[in-house]
Amino acid sequence: MAAIEAPEFNLLDHQLFAQREPWDIFEWLQREAPVYRHPDDADGFWCVTKYDDVLDVLKRAKVFSSQAGGSARIGRVEPDVLEARRNFMETDAPLHNEWRKPFARDFTPKSIARYEDQLRVIVDQVLDEAFEKQDICFVHDIAALIPIRVLGTILGLPPEQFDRFIELGDRMIIDSDPEIAIHVVGSPEAEAFKYLPFGSEAAAELCAMGRQTIDARRGNPKEDVLSILANMEIGGHLLGDRDLDNNFALFVVAGNETTRQSMALGLLALFNDDRAMAEFSQPGAATDQAVDELIRIASPVWHFRRTALEDTEIRGQEIKAGERVVIWFAAANRDAEAFENPHVLDFSRKKDEHLAFGRGGPHYCIGTHLARLEIRVLYEQLFPRLKSIEQTGPERRLVSNFTNGLKHFPVRITAK
Numbered sequence: 498m499a500a501i502e503a504p505e506f507n508l509l510d511h512q513l514f515a516q517r518e519p520w521d522i523f524e525w526l527q528r529e530a531p532v533y534r535h536p537d538d539a540d541g542f543w544c545v546t547k548y549d550d551v552l553d554v555l556k557r558a559k560v561f562s563s564q565a566g567g568s569a570r571i572g573r574v575e576p577d578v579l580e581a582r583r584n585f586m587e588t589d590a591p592l593h594n595e596w597r598k599p600f601a602r603d604f605t606p607k608s609i610a611r612y613e614d615q616l617r618v619i620v621d622q623v624l625d626e627a628f629e630k631q632d633i634c635f636v637h638d639i640a641a642l643i644p645i646r647v648l649g650t651i652l653g654l655p656p657e658q659f660d661r662f663i664e665l666g667d668r669m670i671i672d673s674d675p676e677i678a679i680h681v682v683g684s685p686e687a688e689a690f691k692y693l694p695f696g697s698e699a700a701a702e703l704c705a706m707g708r709q710t711i712d713a714r715r716g717n718p719k720e721d722v723l724s725i726l727a728n729m730e731i732g733g734h735l736l737g738d739r740d741l742d743n744n745f746a747l748f749v750v751a752g753n754e755t756t757r758q759s760m761a762l763g764l765l766a767l768f769n770d771d772r773a774m775a776e777f778s779q780p781g782a783a784t785d786q787a788v789d790e791l792i793r794i795a796s797p798v799w800h801f802r803r804t805a806l807e808d809t810e811i812r813g814q815e816i817k818a819g820e821r822v823v824i825w826f827a828a829a830n831r832d833a834e835a836f837e838n839p840h841v842l843d844f845s846r847k848k849d850e851h852l853a854f855g856r857g858g859p860h861y862c863i864g865t866h867l868a869r870l871e872i873r874v875l876y877e878q879l880f881p882r883l884k885s886i887e888q889t890g891p892e893r894r895l896v897s898n899f900t901n902g903l904k905h906f907p908v909r910i911t912a913k
């Protein structure tokens with residue numbers, strides 16, 4: 498039997514993800530090394546790329562901790578930095594349940610439905626401006642503008658703060674792309690901000706903004722997410738400043754770039770598949786099931802991380818307590834053993850099967866229904882207005898191994 502040639506790759510190289518979606522590497526890993534020990538400048542970490550194994554890690558949250566080493570960074574984070582920046586996504590049960598429960602009721606499909614009218618107004622305003630320009634960047638002129646406005650609304654921020662909120666929110670999300678981040682992660686300049694939420698230079702001003710509304714809502718709640726944050730208790734106490742800031746920042750970061758990129762990558766996938774475009778652009782075609790398939794293909798999260806709390810195994814591979822396990826969501830969503838023709842859009846696939854939202858575990862995305870609604874409404878309102886839509890130049894990808902997405906996507910839209 499011929500020896501298997503391992504491709505040369507480095508999944509820590511953000512530039513790799515700027516050049517292309519590296520499905521060839523993930524396919525090799527899924528076939529030859531589904532639980533792969535990836536080297537780094539410390540003791541290396543495990544890469545899990547197969548659908549069943551990612552689901553297994555997500556489900557076994559008692560063994561694979563989000564709290565022990567955090568979940569948002571592959572590299573080992575200094576313990577005091579981890580503590581200073583901890584939000585509820587980086588907690589384990591039972592603490593995680595205490596945190597998540599008060600918010601969960603605000604993110605059910607029924608709760609989310611109350612924002613639909615406002616969302617439709619936001620989308621119409623964004624589309625009106627885009628159609629005036631005609632030649633647009635789909636990311637900047639459409640996809641980036643919707644999720645952050647929706648977030649401002651559901652958090653309960655005053656509309657006069659929105660413009661600044663949008664700018665600061667944007668500066669917090671991509672920290673590995675020198676064209677976007679003010680200080681690239683790992684640079685000496687970024688070091689000064691390492692104790693702030695997400696290590697971001699924009700965090701102090703953003704959180705001060707959130708705090709104004711939180712202060713006003715304490716003891717005087719309204720129907721919004723910041724009222725919950727302002728008045729919830731953990732361990733019998735109202736939240737202190739650090740918890741307020743870190744968790745306000747979590748909502749801003751988690752709900753912004755992800756949804757934007759599902760919109761943008763979704764359109765790119767449709768451009769690359771005439772049959773799917775013809776099907777999806779029909780009136781009534783953007784059902785929840787079809788939108789879910791678009792999100793599978795347009796998975797905006799490359800990975801999250803866990804830390805093993807005890808010796809265990811994944812697919813027979815021994816994992817030692819303390820080792821890092823990185824689960825590659827977008828790769829699992831293209832696993833040919835889980836999805837027939839995984840690189841093809843097929844709107845007849847079952848809803849809720851994919852892992853883009855981290856299905857199966859306790860950290861399953863709380864914003865799932867909101868994100869689906871935003872994407873559905875965008876396409877429901879965009880397609881009927883279009884005489885034509887075409888890509889007018891090459892797209893440019895984000896320099897990030899964390900967010901799968903585009904930073905430039907030139908498109909011409911012509912109204913009917």
Ligand code: HEM
Nearest residue numbers: 568586751752755756759801853854855860862863864868
């Ligand atoms: C297409 C859009 C989105 C995608 C693909 C996505 C993806 C994810 C994933 C994979 C996780 C799980 C992380 C883990 O297992 O460690 C997660 C968690 C989370 N997401 Fe989303 N997300 C999206 C939109 C949103 C929106 C719109 C919001 C909020 C308004 C949001 C808020 C959150 C929060 C707060 C968590 C942490 C939940 C917990 O730890 O219990 N996300 N998201």
